[in-house]
Amino acid sequence: xxxxxxxxxxxxxxxxxxxxxxxxxxxxxxxxxxxxxxxxxxxxxxxxxxxxxxxxxxxxxxxxxxxxxxxxxxxxxxxxxxxxxxxxxxxxxxxxxxxxxxxxxxxxxxxxxxxxxxxxxxxxxxxxxxxxxxxxxxxxxxxxxxxxxxxxxxxxxxxxxxxxxxxxxxxxxxxxxxxxxxxxxxxxxxxxxxxxxxxxxxxxxxxxxxxxxxxxxxxxxxxxxxxxxxxxxxxxxxxxxxxxxxxxxxxxxxxxxxxxxxxxxxxxxxxxxxxxxxxxxxxxxxxxxxxxxxxxxxxxxxxxxxxxxxxxxxxxxxxxxxxxxxxxxxxxxxxxxxxxxxxxxxxxxxxxxxxxxxxxxxxxxxxxxxxx
Numbered sequence: 001x002x003x004x005x006x007x008x009x010x011x012x013x014x015x016x017x018x019x020x021x022x023x024x025x026x027x028x029x030x031x032x033x034x035x036x037x038x039x040x041x042x043x044x045x046x047x048x049x050x051x052x053x054x055x056x057x058x059x060x061x062x063x064x065x066x067x068x069x070x071x072x073x074x075x076x077x078x079x080x081x082x083x084x085x086x087x088x089x090x091x092x093x094x095x096x097x098x099x100x101x102x103x104x105x106x107x108x109x110x111x112x113x114x115x116x117x118x119x120x121x122x123x124x125x126x127x128x129x130x131x132x133x134x135x136x137x138x139x140x141x142x143x144x145x146x147x148x149x150x151x152x153x154x155x156x157x158x159x160x161x162x163x164x165x166x167x168x169x170x171x172x173x174x175x176x177x178x179x180x181x182x183x184x185x186x187x188x189x190x191x192x193x194x195x196x197x198x199x200x201x202x203x204x205x206x207x208x209x210x211x212x213x214x215x216x217x218x219x220x221x222x223x224x225x226x227x228x229x230x231x232x233x234x235x236x237x238x239x240x241x242x243x244x245x246x247x248x249x250x251x252x253x254x255x256x257x258x259x260x261x262x263x264x265x266x267x268x269x270x271x272x273x274x275x276x277x278x279x280x281x282x283x284x285x286x287x288x289x290x291x292x293x294x295x296x297x298x299x300x301x302x303x304x305x306x307x308x309x310x311x312x313x314x315x316x317x318x319x320x321x322x323x324x325x326x327x328x329x330x331x332x333x334x335x336x337x338x339x340x341x342x343x344x345x346x347x348x349x350x351x352x353x354x355x356x357x358x359x360x361x362x363x364x365x366x367x368x369x370x371x372x
Contacts, residue, residue: 004090004310005033007065009056009080011042014094014123014302015071019046021303030310034064056080060087067119067313069306070094073169074177078103081120082110090119092309095186097122097326099177100359101334101352104327111323119312121305121319122326126187127194128300131258134293135249136195138256138265145252145271150196150224150232156243157184157236164214171214173359174366179216180238181206181333188236189329190321196232196249198328199224203345204336211239215367222336254288263293 006022008015015037022032034051036059037043043052053059056068060083067090070080078098084091091111098104111120126132138144157180169175176182181189204222211218218239224232237243246259254267268275268286275286300307304320311317334355335346341358 002029004030004313005064005066006030006069007034007036007053007059007067008032008069008071009036009059010070010072010076010094011035011037011039012071015069017302018069018071018306021306023050026303027306027310029314030306033066034059034062056083060084060089066090067092067309073175074099074182075175078107081107085110085114085118085120088115088118090309090313091323092119092121092123092306093323093326094123095190095326096182096330096333097323098330099182100356101327101331101350102356104330105352108324108327119309119319120323121309121312122321122323123302123305124187124190124194124321124326124329125299125301125305126191127320128304130299131261131263132191132195134263135247135256135258139195139249139251142253144249144254144256146273147196147226147228147230147249147251148272149230149248149250150192150226151246151248152188152192152232152234153244153246154185154188154234154236155240156245157238158241158243159212159218159238161212164212171212171216171218172366173215173362176216177359177363178333178337179208179214179218180220180236181217181336184238185220185236185333186329189234189332190326192232192234193328193332194325196230197226197228198348199232199332199335200227200348201225201345202332202335202339202348204339206337206340211237215362217337217340220336222339224332264290265293266290 008019019032022030032050035046036053036056046052051064068084069092070077071094077093081091081093164171171179202224206217207219208217219237222234249256252271252273257264266288268288270286308320312319335348338355339346
């Protein structure tokens with residue numbers, strides 16, 4: 001295959017960015033062959049040889065493309081992906097993979113039943129950030145030792161009321177399927193699972209419309225238990241200013257803090273567990289050494305994900321973010337909402353149908369659904 005011919009369905013903010021990158025020739029071995037959007041006005045900016053389609057079915061019925069990039073509103077991801085996979089097209093989905101676990105499982109089942117040569121990925125561009133790659137290396141190499149605790153505060157996602165008023169689908173159960181967990185948090189939840197593994201128990205406290213006149217969550221505090229015994233807290237909000245972005249990872253061999261674009265690594269001269277067993281000092285603590293890890297290299301972000309997906313199709317390169325891994329962060333986000341709705345701790349994995357039923361109750365009463 002000389003060039004991978006992409007169609008982009010959904011030409012909103014992210015879809016337009018992907019289109020510009022392809023049209024500019026920024027992705028080696030790829031070209032923009034077609035675009036698809038229900039809004040005819042968005043299609044007028046594209047000219048031959050780029051073909052325009054009003055719906056996905058018409059596009060899939062043509063021989064115009066090899067791969068579909070889905071950048072539509074969240075609720076539309078599953079059907080577009082399933083149809084494309086069944087039609088023998090490679091699929092790359094913008095985050096989140098779907099609105100809820102049951103939908104994502106349908107998508108993954110379609111991928112498993114499709115031609116094994118087809119690539120199915122998700123746009124988790126934060127995996128390209130040097131900081132997160134470095135943290136992953138420190139964890140996997142054993143440099144931090146056994147994990148003890150993780151604390152991640154992400155309150156620098158401030159959004160004013162004008163943001164939520166910018167589109168009728170925003171911040172509604174019917175339109176977006178959630179709030180900060182569906183829109184701002186997916187990347188960080190993906191990175192959390194990528195770095196530390198998928199939590200096995202979740203207790204969360206979601207506040208709905210705490211800072212804005214919206215029906216979905218805009219403030220979340222959650223407690224996770226990881227399979228290896230480590231614990232974590234995860235805090236995210238769109239209502240605080242100034243906000244904080246701080247990731248702290250405590251291990252047996254030291255502590256890592258990522259904040260303000262810097263990583264500070266404090267190493268224990270002796271692992272804490274060993275020091276505790278062997279010291280004769282009642283108030284002794286292990287001696288430490290602190291280093292700052294430089295992070296000068298820029299992240300590849302969306303462009304690197306698109307290049308990697310193209311390389312996977314052409315040359316068999318491993319995907320940075322396979323679609324199957326998109327299920328982890330989605331289930332975690334669902335678990336936080338479900339924990340709040342049911343007022344109890346949720347064990348993972350859980351039955352996606354339980355969450356779907358709870359979500360559908362809220363969709364039925366959604367302001368967007370009522371207005372329609």
